[in-house]
Amino acid sequence: MGSNTAGTSDIAGAKDTAAAEATAKSSTGPRRWVVAWGVLALWVIVLAVAGAFAGRLGDVQRDQTADYLPAGADSTQVAALQEKLPGGEITALVLVYHRDGGLTAADRATAARQLSAITVAPGVQAAKSPAELGDAKDPKEFAAVQHGPAVTSKDGATLAYTLTTAAPAKNDDARKAFVDDVRQRATDTDGMSVRVGGDGALDVDARGVFGSLDTTLMLATGLVVALLLILTYRSPVLWLVPLLAVGAGAVCARAAVYGLATVFDTTVTSQSAGIMTVLVFGAGTDYALLLVARYRDELRRTPLPYDAMRAALRGCGPALFASSGTVVAGLLCLLAADLNNIRGLGPVGAVGVVCALAAMLTLLPALLVLLGRRVFWPLIPEYGSEPAARRRNLFAAMGSSTAKRPTTVLLTGVVLLGALALGAFNLPGALKQEDSFTSKPESTLAMGTLSTAFPDRGSRPLQVMTPTGRADRTLADARLVDGVAGAERGRSGGGWTEIAVTATAAPESAAESATIGRLRQRLTGAHVGGASAQALDLADTNAHDRLTVIPLVLISVLLVLALLLRSLIAPLLLVAAVAAVWGAALGIGGLVFGPVLGFHGLDPGLPLLTFVFLVALGVDYGIFLMHRTREEALRGAGPQEAALTALRTTGGVIASAGTVLAATFAVLASLPLVMFVELGTVIAVGVLLDTFLVRTYLVTGANLLLGRAVWWPGRLSRAPRTAEAPPALVSAAP
Known part of the structure; x- marks a missing residue:
């Protein structure tokens, strides 16, 4: 009898639902469906146009040495001047012959034969000088190869030769062809190992990684997002819709960045393009999760999908705009940086976030x-149906546990974050060029052999550019500088002359850095560059950029939060929380990078980049939580009720969004470059800490302790309660 009654009730409910939907459809007409079809048609047109330009982004990516250096640094001036010399930048290699126990006479004869065979790439007639090379376009055209003298280690086990040549200016294919040709000719023989190292080989190996970066990141990020969406929605179809929208946003972002580079000459590197891809997929998927969650709830309250979507957009639109606004504002602060690649990342990343939001x-x-x-x-x-409450019960339980002992929870969390942050003191020193790969390519093996065999000798020259009229004087002065083993005159052109200086100290050591400082002080009117000088300038400039950019990021994010939340205390609380997360994430990096992963250095730009991303992205989840808390307060809820309701209703979707964002940045850790592993690890760990510890416990605990004071000086800090929320302020998430 009871089941018959239930069945009758279900049938009646279905009839009521059908009648309501029919009434709604008859009252709305076809105009609303035309809007949806019109938007879809517009996107088809946009993608047809954008697709033609998106595929050309690689053509405008700039990965020359100067593009990763500070704009005003001495070493940057050297790199820029070298590009203008006949033949462009010099490609310098080191051939390293080694046999345990000592090289034999036969080994030395073999090395000499191999060296003499290295002139230019096979089948190409070499120019007699860099000047004759001119503006050659053939990637296999080179100037004649210059051979340096043989240098033997004290134990007689290692023999090294230096090779230099000029290739067409900015022709990466030419440089790679030369290095590949040398590697084919210099091969192991009867137990004697031969490795090709030097700045040219290190550069080619690094570019080999960057060359496949876009495709690798796009595929890996797409697969990760697809898997997480399937797990989140548990639907065979729904996961495809956000993924298609995010993909469309990525295409538009690539086309827009191509326009930036073409029209405004914005520096776009492989690094910034790769990070933009991760940003589009990560941020875009987060926005999709929040919108779909709200839309799903509105469908239970509204008969027609169109009206449900309109209500969902009204509900979460302000929070999504504020969320993306903090990210864009934080990224644009990078324009104040002096590093070319970091400064270019600002507008590139901002365009990606805007395109993701638009999609x-x-x-x-x-x-x-x-x-x-x-x-x-x-x-x-x-x-008319009711949603399942399983995940909401979990976050309700977390909120209840926090409400019982808010002071204990808050202090425990702060102490935990502070303890983790202490690990930052264990972060490794500056990352050297030969340590920048997670797996050792041939160039790094060669440099390792050199550093062991010649611990007291520089294995790569410092490059000095001096006005040609002062070249003789500069050459003489350089030879007199303490720590200089020798100096040789190089090419001349455009009023400048290149001088190669060999230091007595090992590359990127404190002693070599001191030698660079003495050279810059002694050589009036000259510029000192080269790989070691670049590393020194990078460290100095990153320290300067941190002092400039970090305050700008904090101020811009605080302004956005203050405008959204109508408060000063709540923004300060959220920013302090994400700053603590940044410190803890760096501390975890210090405990992992060296002791566990065996990394020998830290990318100098890591602290600044991770701060910008963790503050700008981490504040997003604070926005969704505090926006909902404010809504509940405006509806008349007390401080405790508002805080716990906000956690209960937004906890599930924030957890999903944080997991997706962390996973997309973790994709960077799969790349074979140390700087990407470090960047992806710190951001992924920071996002997870922010999502599951800070938002859930610390911010909620602080809300409970501060009460209405969290909204000071806004009216919510004074008024006991209001009747209802204004129409513009509804929940950011279900």
Whole structure:
């Protein structure tokens, strides 16, 4: 009898739902569906145009030495002047012959034969000088190869030769062809190992990684996002819709960045393009999760998908705009940096976030509306149905535990973050060029052999550019500088002359850095560059950029939060929380990078980049939580009720969004470059700490302790309660 009654009730409910939907459809007409189709058609046109330019982004990416250096540094001036010399930048290699126990006479004869065979690439007639090379376009054209004298280690086990040549200016294919040719000719023989090292070989190996960066990141990030969306939605269809929208945003972002580089000459490197891809997928998927979650709840309250989507956009739109605004504001602060690649990352990343937001607020809603409720199958949100409460119960339990002892929870969390931050004192020193790979290519093996065999001798020259009229004087002065083993005159052109200086100290050591300082002080009117000088300038400039950019990021994020939350205390609370997360994430890096992963250095730009991303992205989740807390307070809830309701209703979607964002940045850790592993690890760990510790316990605990004071000086800090929320302030997430 009871089941018959229930069945009758279900049938009646279904009839009521059908009647409500029919009434809604008759009252709305076809105009609303035309809007969705119009948005979709517009995106098809946009993608057709953008696709033609997106594929050309690689053509404008600049990975020359100067593009990764400080704009005003001495070493940058050297790199820029070298590009203007006949033949462009010199490619310098070191051939390292080694046999345990000592080289034999036969080994030396073999080395001499191999060296004499290295002139230019096979089948190419060499120019007699760099000047004759001119503006050659053939990637296999070179100037004649210059051979340096043989240098033997004290134990007689290692023999080294230096090779230099000039290739067409800015022709990476030419440089790679030369290095490949040398490696083919210099081969192991009867137990004697031969390795090709030097700055030219290190550069070619690094570019080999960057060359496949875009494709690798796009595929890996897409797969990670797809898997997480499937697990989140538990639907065979729904996960495809956000993924398609994010992919469309990525195409538009690549096309827009191509326009930036072409029209405004913005520096776009492989590094910034790769990070932009991760940003688009990570931030875009986060926005999609929040919008879809709200849309799903609105479908239970609204008969038609179009009206449900309109309510969802009204509800979470302000929070999404504020969220993306903090990221864009933080990224644009990078324009104040002196490093060329970091400064270029600002507008490149900002364009990516804007394109992701545009796709999530237009294309994704149009697709969802046109597909209707059944896109959620098998968990279709029927009109009038109630949502499952499993995840909400979890976050309700977390909130209840925090409410019992808010002071204890807050202090425990702060102490934990502080303890983790102490690990930052264990971070390794500056990353050397030969330590920049996670797996050792041939060039790094060669440099390792050199450093062991010649611990008291520089294995790569310092490059000095001096006005040609002062070349003789500069050459003489350089030879008199303490720590200089020798100096030789190089090419001349455009009023400048190149001088190669060999230091007595090992590369990138404190002693060599001191020699560079003495050279810069002694050589009036000259510029001192080269790989070691570049590393020194990078360290100095990164320290300067941190002091400049970090305050700008803090100020810009605080302003956005103050405008959204109508408070000064709440923004300060959120920014302090993400700053603590940044310190803890760096501390975890200090405990992992050296002791566990065996990294010998830290990328000098890591502290600044991780701060910008963790503050700008981490504040997003604070926005969703505090925005909902403010809404509950405006509706009349007390401080404790508002804080716990906000945690209960936004906890699930924030957890999903944080997991997706952390996973997308973790993709960077799969790349074979130490700087990407370090960057991806710190950001992924920081996002997870922010999502599951700071938002859940610390911010909620602080809300409970501060009460209405968290909204000072806004009216919520004074008024006991209001009747209802204004229309513009509704929940950021279900």
